[in-house]
Amino acid sequence: MTSVNRPPLGVGLIGYAFMGAAHSQAWRTAPHFFDLPLRPRLTVLAGRNQDAVTDAAERLGWASTETDWRRVIQRDDVDLVDVCTPGDTHAEIAIAALEAGKHVLCEKPLANTVAEAEAMAEAAEKAAARGVRSMVGFTYRRVPAIGLARKLVADGRLGDIRHVRAQYLQDWIADPAAPMSWRLEKDKAGSGALGDIGAHIVDLTQYITGQTLTGVSGMLETFVKERPLPTSSGKLGGVGGSETGAVTVDDAAVFMGRFTGGALGTFEATRFALGRKNGLRIEINGSAGSLAFDFEDMNVLQFFDGAEPAEIAGFRRIIVTEPEHPYVGAWWPAGHGLGYEHGFTHQVVDLVNAVAAGKDPTPSFADGLQVQRVLAAVERSAGAGSAWTEIPR
Numbered sequence: 001m002t003s004v005n006r007p008p009l010g011v012g013l014i015g016y017a018f019m020g021a022a023h024s025q026a027w028r029t030a031p032h033f034f035d036l037p038l039r040p041r042l043t044v045l046a047g048r049n050q051d052a053v054t055d056a057a058e059r060l061g062w063a064s065t066e067t068d069w070r071r072v073i074q075r076d077d078v079d080l081v082d083v084c085t086p087g088d089t090h091a092e093i094a095i096a097a098l099e100a101g102k103h104v105l106c107e108k109p110l111a112n113t114v115a116e117a118e119a120m121a122e123a124a125e126k127a128a129a130r131g132v133r134s135m136v137g138f139t140y141r142r143v144p145a146i147g148l149a150r151k152l153v154a155d156g157r158l159g160d161i162r163h164v165r166a167q168y169l170q171d172w173i174a175d176p177a178a179p180m181s182w183r184l185e186k187d188k189a190g191s192g193a194l195g196d197i198g199a200h201i202v203d204l205t206q207y208i209t210g211q212t213l214t215g216v217s218g219m220l221e222t223f224v225k226e227r228p229l230p231t232s233s234g235k236l237g238g239v240g241g242s243e244t245g246a247v248t249v250d251d252a253a254v255f256m257g258r259f260t261g262g263a264l265g266t267f268e269a270t271r272f273a274l275g276r277k278n279g280l281r282i283e284i285n286g287s288a289g290s291l292a293f294d295f296e297d298m299n300v301l302q303f304f305d306g307a308e309p310a311e312i313a314g315f316r317r318i319i320v321t322e323p324e325h326p327y328v329g330a331w332w333p334a335g336h337g338l339g340y341e342h343g344f345t346h347q348v349v350d351l352v353n354a355v356a357a358g359k360d361p362t363p364s365f366a367d368g369l370q371v372q373r374v375l376a377a378v379e380r381s382a383g384a385g386s387a388w389t390e391i392p393r
């Protein structure tokens with residue numbers, strides 16, 4: 001039986017811009033490449049403007065629309081709610097959906113504050129006791145090279161982890177004329193580069209190493225404090241007019257931290273690294289080997305095996321496109337690379353498998369809460385002259 005003939009899983013998606021489109025293609029594509037135990041149905045797309053949501057539903061393949069997310073969670077034909085809206089809405093939507101008995105996939109960062117994230121993790125735990133599942137969208141976990149990196153660490157190929165070096169470098173607001181957007185407003189986004197992209201490298205380094213951060217010392221900076229208000233919106237920003245608004249989040253975050261296993265970590269998250277477009281880079285050095293990853297070359301994982309004789313030792317460039325690699329076997333013949341969107345499809349695959357198996361998927365809302373605590377500790381540290389700040393467990 002292919003997934004086409006499996007029992008349906010009605011999906012309601014809230015928000016239809018960047019992540020809405022990425023998640024839509026994942027829901028559409030997953031059952032065509034992976035043999036899923038349930039068949040996702042693109043049941044309803046929700047936005048706030050009827051014309052815009054109707055247009056988006058047609059483009060992205062959704063069967064119906066709503067203009068209030070509350071209607072989505074009331075519908076009997078919706079089993080799972082997918083939250084693709086800015087952070088200020090995550091807690092309210094996700095908690096209401098879980099209480100209504102709907103499984104939830106919620107975009108990262110889980111929330112805008114630790115208090116919201118705590119409430120969400122509590123709601124998720126209660127829901128799980130009733131068989132209702134939840135997952136937070138730290139999508140990069142599902143890049144095959146990242147899965148391989150985690151496996152190499154778990155297999156002991158790196159030995160004891162000593163250094164974790166992580167950067168997330170973008171440049172889309174390096175130009176001071178780049179207009180305001182919700183990502184630059186604290187009440188909508190929670191924080192700036194820290195929560196938007198720093199959250200990913202916190203999650204990924206913890207995921208790959210199997211360790212969590214115990215404390216941090218950080219610096220935050222807002223280089224451009226006023227920006228033009230947008231006159232039209234684009235993919236991430238848009239076009240600015242003559243009026244300006246205040247940027248109320250960090251433009252860049254730099255922090256260091258200690259991991260539970262004793263490793264030292266350095267982290268950098270910025271949207272001001274001119275020329276770096278999606279430079280999510282991770283390098284890990286252990287007692288037995290090292291690995292390095294850069295999302296701008298996302299099908300490759302670099303691995304250095306410290307046991308090799310010095311004469312021939314060197315970083316090897318593993319092209320992570322073999323059927324033996326995580327998720328890859330479901331796609332193309334070996335060597336035909338994957339792209340940004342595949343991580344979202346893998347996320348759907350893992351979520352649907354967990355829902356069908358009656359298991360809690362990962363990363364859980366509790367994992368999302370833990371990342372939120374790291375982000376909050378960085379902010380507290382930065383506000384206290386970079387003072388060392390423990391992360392509550």
Ligand SMILES: NC(=O)c1ccc[n+]([C@@H]2O[C@H](COP(=O)([O-])OP(=O)(O)OC[C@H]3O[C@@H](n4cnc5c(N)ncnc54)[C@H](O)[C@@H]3O)[C@@H](O)[C@H]2O)c1
Nearest residue numbers: 015016017018019020047084085086087107108109137139
């Ligand atoms: N997993 C990833 O790699 C990744 C990448 C980008 C963004 N994100 C996260 O995804 C979320 C959304 O970001 P985005 O880039 O898609 O933003 P976006 O601005 O492109 O889209 C946000 C959408 O939410 C809608 N929206 C806002 N408030 C709403 C409400 N009250 N009810 C219904 N719709 C509402 C907007 O109309 C828009 O369609 C954020 O939490 C962001 O951090 C995750």
